[in-house]
Amino acid sequence: MTCLGTLAAAQSPQTAPATDAEGPTAAAPGFEGLVRALPDGNFDEVEALVSAIAETGDERATGVLEALASGDLHRLKSNEAVVIVREIGGDDHAFDALSGESYGEIPRRGSSAIRVNNSLRRVVAAAVGTLTLRHPDPARRLEAAQAAFRAPDAAQTDALSAALDAETDPDVRTALAEAVAVATLTAGTAPVPTQLDAIATIAARGDGVALSVLTPLTGSDAPEIASAASEAVDRIERVRQMWSAAQNVWFGLSLGSVLLLAAIGLAITFGVMGVINMAHGELVMLGAYTTFFVQEIIRNAAPALFDWSLLIAAPLAFLVAGAMGVAIERGCVRFLYGRPLETLLATWGVSLILQQTVRSIFGPNNREVGNPSWMSGAFEIGQMTITYNRLWILVFALAVFAILLFVMKRTPVGLQMRAVTQNRAMAANMGIRTGWVDAMTFGLGAGIAGLAGVALSQIDNVSPNLGQSYIVDSFMVVVFGGAGNIWGTLAGAFSIGIANKFLEPWSGAVLAKILVLVFIILFIQKRPRGLFAVRGRAVDG
Amino acid sequence: MSIQLALDGVTRSFDGFKAINNLSLTVEKGELRAVIGPNGAGKTTMMDIITGKTRPDSGEVLWNQTVDLTRIDEAGSARLGIGRKFQKPTVFETQTVEDNIALALKDDRSVWATLFHRRSTEDTARITDLLELVKLTDHRTDMAGDLSHGQKQWLEIGMLLAQDPELLLVDEPAAGMTDAETMRTAELLRGIAGKHTVVVVEHDMDFVRALNCRVTVLHQGHVLAEGSLDHVSANDEVIEVYLGR
Amino acid sequence: QSGDPIKVGILHSLSGTMAISETTLKDAMLMLIEEQNKKGGLLGRPLEAVVVDPASDWPLFAEKARELIEGEGVDAVFGCWTSVSRKSVLPVFEELNSILFYPVQYEGEESQRNVFYTGAAPNQQAIPAVDYLMEQEGVERWVLAGTDYVYPRTTNKILEAYLQSKGVAPEDIMINYTPFGHSDWQTIVSDIKTFGSAGKKTAVVSTINGDANVPFYKELGNQGIAATDIPVVAFSVGEEELAGLDTAPLVGHLAAWNYFMSVDTPENDAFINTWLDFIGDDNRVTNDPMEAHYIGFNMWVEAVEKAGTTDADAVIDSIVGVTVPNLTGGMSEMLPNHHITKPVLVGEIQDDGQFSVVWETEGLVPGDAWSDFLPESAPLMADWTDPINCGNYNTETESCGGVTN
């Protein structure tokens, strides 16, 4: 597009730049001049500036470039100084990029960020990489090597090789070797045996990145290279197939854990008590909003506690949703025992009211709930990516399940809960406080829904509609597993999850969902009382 | 006389527990047969198997020496002419006593026939007779769910008779009845035997005695003894496991 | 101001699934009307907003539209978000000869005499964004990911044709559809990762609808797909959607719109300040459809003043050619095809939940009702002025589409 220059001019019409407006190549200014020129260049020019800054080797370069990449390098509107903006206690403070001098707090719109785009970020990363290849911290060196790998540049081959020779840390060595290999292959000028070595080095990674490097080489003009590359590609592909099956199982388990969480409260209120609780989704939503609320307070009052936010939110969400559950039970469900189908009508009303209340209080929009650091990112097992949030959600779901199972099967309250729901009048004759037990049972189911909300806030929208999107699936899981059987809910959730994830790559997400539904319908024909059916005389009277 | 019902080597277990264990039994057409035996001997389960509610694990159940009852469901067995009264009275609670009987009346059971059914005067007369017989005339328009336990028992007997089945399986008809009514029930059953085949389960020995028929004693899912009441009551094992001393 | 109020209908869902997006537009309209009344109303008469809740229920949109026009006697309606809601009310506006301003980007392939499309047509959003990726990021491989409904399907169809016309091989295009509200993105994100690891620069063009975006971006962030590796450009993700997300892991992903809150113009500053005052919450954001309503409302006001009446026929005639300032520093014009001219901006997500504009078109782009990249619609055009006066005029047969008899 030809309009880039125009755009840059249009976007910074304020004042004439401090340095030569024609760009950095006109003169050969030192580090400081280069930095001062940053705000005025268009993206191509800034890329050139970045490389030049890196080449100066100035010790301030890394800091400035990193600030640039993260969007923290600004120009003050007041004095046009190039500054690094840091957030201190919720306010923006500016520090001179060259001298480090503080300009204190700056007003909103008091400075304009130097604009970066993705290709610029890549250039910065590569530039910072070269600067940090010899950094004392091995972690930084590793990052640098990886950056070099991602943005291969034939010109850097020598620098990388030198760094490799000097490197002692084995991980960094591997990374560097790969970076050298990829740079070599990109250049494509090295002797064939060197290139074959490079192919071997890359192939040893065995992952998708290796594929992306090697696949283009299969069309190489040199037959040895082409055949070595395609052989390596084939090998990697075969291994990847196995990993992708494993990955699907993991995705299935993870989807299953979400379904389990969403459904497990319902396994109590619906499965055990027989109350068609249409407000279940809204109880989940309350849990999610509790998480939001807790994080909001933490953000404002004690940002250091952010990583603890979920641990604080979980018990609170249990209490909030549980209390709401008790209120729903005492307020309307209890008048409806003996005609549980009508609970559908009443709880539908409750769900409308809860949804709209939240909409009125918190607004109709999504609310931001952040992942604590221990729930962010991913790690790799072989070629499987496992994201921390999904992993913790799986653990959490299983823990909630185990606790619930214990409460229901091993505690007197659990026994009373089951007795009351099977024959309320007789339970009363046995001296069980049915009202209290009903409230506790419903409260437990609701509280668990709240816990689910805490977990779901980590992967989904926190909006008034949150609950609605899970309610159908939740009922499906409970019924598919066999209502009244908590183990059934577990098995139901995981089998639906895994089935879905194995179908999805093959049929697409929409069709996969349809197929799973059809499968459930057919399965119920085979087992009319679900996967873990309660059978025998006890049920068919 | 021909054989109405024959069980041969029937076994059925629940989670490894053999409720019916290699049970063989034959009942002649028109016969009145009492089945007794300890609680849990498998009497009710046996009826479940005959009526298609429960499928046996192995063994054969033959109806009129031809039809294999193990392949037939509840409605199918009813249509063959097997009627049943349950141990725990089950009636249609939200319908009137009269309608309960009317529903059970022997008639074409197809969807179209019931849709266009009109009650004939004979039907009405028969309902009246049956209600009289089970002493529920006063409750004719009451909801069946409002009856007392014993009244429900009677209503079930009425429904059973209304079906006019070839074979009546009667599970504990006298439970919850006064002694006098028990005797009346025995008489009633004796009266219909001959034209119909009747198999009765009861724990009330006076009742069984009044039936004055062949008695089969079940124990742990198979036949322990068979013969007249006097014959089986003299059996030590029967005394031991069932009658008590 | 005196005389009977002029009634303006607001037809946005305040409950149900679309409330999340549409409620803000209702508020924006209330604000615009309030501001106009402060300026003395219209034709010397006060404006009165009539708000109804079509509850995200498409047939209910038609019913409510009828109620607004026939029952309440409103002179213009501002409303709808989803295409299906618009389709649902179209016959009503046609039959009762009233006016609808539709503020959301949509799939095009439509021009109706009673409707004014103030959101982007595909040529005002999708195509420029793809151009940007091709030229600035050197993208060669494309994932077209969308929610399974007409807007993404149409947009992707247009893009597919466009990309192929630019020499992109079919195997370098992956198309993927998901259901509404899809929340488990693990497989798809991992597929994108795989697709992107074939050695060619890859980008995702997302027409994923509202609710599904948050879990999508959360998964992107967690699976570590950085914008520098595989950038995602979205057409339905704006400031409002980002407000529900921690954007730190998403910095650098893109969106194409005709307006961003971060655009630094006096008009925009004033608009933002009025909005924040009106809504009484400093954390609220503005977004593209709000700007569309801003433009549409001002155009209507001007057209009414020009016509001297609120009568629909008069306004429909007078509004074509009306030019009002938009919030990004240009002047938008109502075209004879009832679409408007708009700038196209590409913005990158920042860690503060705002977009920074990295690219914009030189001038304003006129909205095209009928895409030039689809064979059936290429010969069609819309022009609601004499002598053509037709929404689907076939330039080959020189006849007006449907009306052959």
Added chain:
Amino acid sequence: MLRVDQVDVHYGAAQALRGVSLEAEIGKVTTVLGRNGVGKTTLLRAIVGRNPVSGGRIEWEGRDLARIRSDGRARGGIASVPQGREIFPLLTVRENLETGFAVLPRAQRSVPDEVFELFPVLRDMLGRRGGDLSGGQQQQLAIGRAMVMRPRLLVLDEPTEGIQPSIIQDIGRAITYLRDKGEMAIVLVEQYYDFARDLCDSFHVMDRGQIVKSGTRAEMVDDEVRGLLTV
């Protein structure tokens, strides 16, 4: 001591009990006899708190029960074996028995040995679901479950229904044993005349919602009472 005084019970518009009065003392068995549908079950349900009374007064250990709900009455020492057994179908036999713990202090929460002595079959079937038991087994379970509560008033509605003869004898012995321990009052509804007569200390015959004849065991004249039980 239980005192039922002039109690009326209505089902909707229909009156099921009319001015019924009776007393049951600790260490005594009080039986109620009557044909089907005369109101025996209704009376017992009124005592345990399942049917609201529309007139009269029920007093247990000197306290008026009117405002006390079923669970409160159970905690006050009233246990019942209802007609139709009312086993919790999905609970195991053990769990069914343990529902009786609700009224017991923690230290006493065990199933008394006498339950298993009386009904050995229950011990064999502890893990089986209550609903799967045979009718007679369920009846035994219902009685055992009431015994777990260590009640001071035991209300039995036709407890021998569906039970094999040898166990009926055992139940009879058990009732005698419980009575003779002198810790509880027993109200027994029976149709099985001989059984009732052998056990009772006093008897009441009901007809059409009223008590038409009462007396001590000594006053029980077989033919007269039997006459009232036939139509």
Added chain:
Amino acid sequence: MTSLIDRRMGIFLAGLFILTVAVPVGNLGLEDRLVPSYVVSLLGKYLCYALLAVALDLVWGYCGILSLGHGAFFALGGYAMGMHLMREIGDRGVYANPDLPDFMVFLNYDALPWYWLGFDMFWFACIMVLLAPGILAFVFGWFAFRSRVTGVYLSIITQAMTYALMLAFFRNEMGFGGNNGLTDFKDVLGFDLQSDATRAGLFVLSALALAAGLLIAKAITNSKLGKVLIAVRDAESRTRFIGYRVEHYKLFVFTVSAMMAGVAGALYTPQVGIINPGEFSPANSIEIVIWVALGGRGTLVGAALGAILVAAAQTLLTGWFPELWIFALGALFIFVTIFMPQGVLGVIEGTFRRRPPTRDLTAAREARP
């Protein structure tokens, strides 16, 4: 045997008759329209909902089949009619294709898919209005009832059915217009759908269909078959033991009910002007259940009343209190369940006569999962 038109039915039908005469007259007959045109279609829509509620009450109220998928039958009827209306547009569509509806032109169809054939004929569409839902119900019911799927299991698989259909109809590949559904209808049998006379005609037809639906349902429930249905509802297994093939009975009412729902959908589509996959959404089907419960389950007339009440409340409240109406509606549902256990009709009639309380016992039994 009680007569077909009992007191309750008589009053309702009389009211319906008055409405059927008064509304068109008020709309067309008088110079200054007493009844605005939009109200005519609105009332017509209510009547379609009422018919749908009656259909559900027939299976739920009388046979205990709590279908959470009845919206699917309604939608299929609606689509069948919508397909005909699309074909009637002919070459008046935006792309002026004489055979293909606009969305097909746009999605590059060369020819009509086979399942669209025949829909240009009105009579064929009418048959399909009955057959499409009827066959689906029959096949679905055949499997489900034969396998003895009951209670919540049945409810949830009916929900799964409608949910799956919704997702399927959302897919553009299905050839039903995807999310946008079918819309922009022009006329039916040559009558302009936007003319007041056609609207009034459709309204009258809806009223007739509702009356017919009520009478058919009443005839079924009054017959001995109706008693068998109630027997099935209260004690399914017992019904089998006296020789009734329960699955046949269920299949019969389920299919009849589905067809009734299909007719309701067919009349609904031209009156609201759009049919789209949203009609298949599980929430819609739940709403139908709510109409019935609110009106009074197992009363037919109550179900119709409940549908009209809720729909009217929605119309009025969304206009009166656009921001608060959800609260009002929610509160209404709660209030009715707690204070009107027999539904609205129960309260109206309760003033005259009491009903036995045993109904509740059976509801309890059948809902236990």
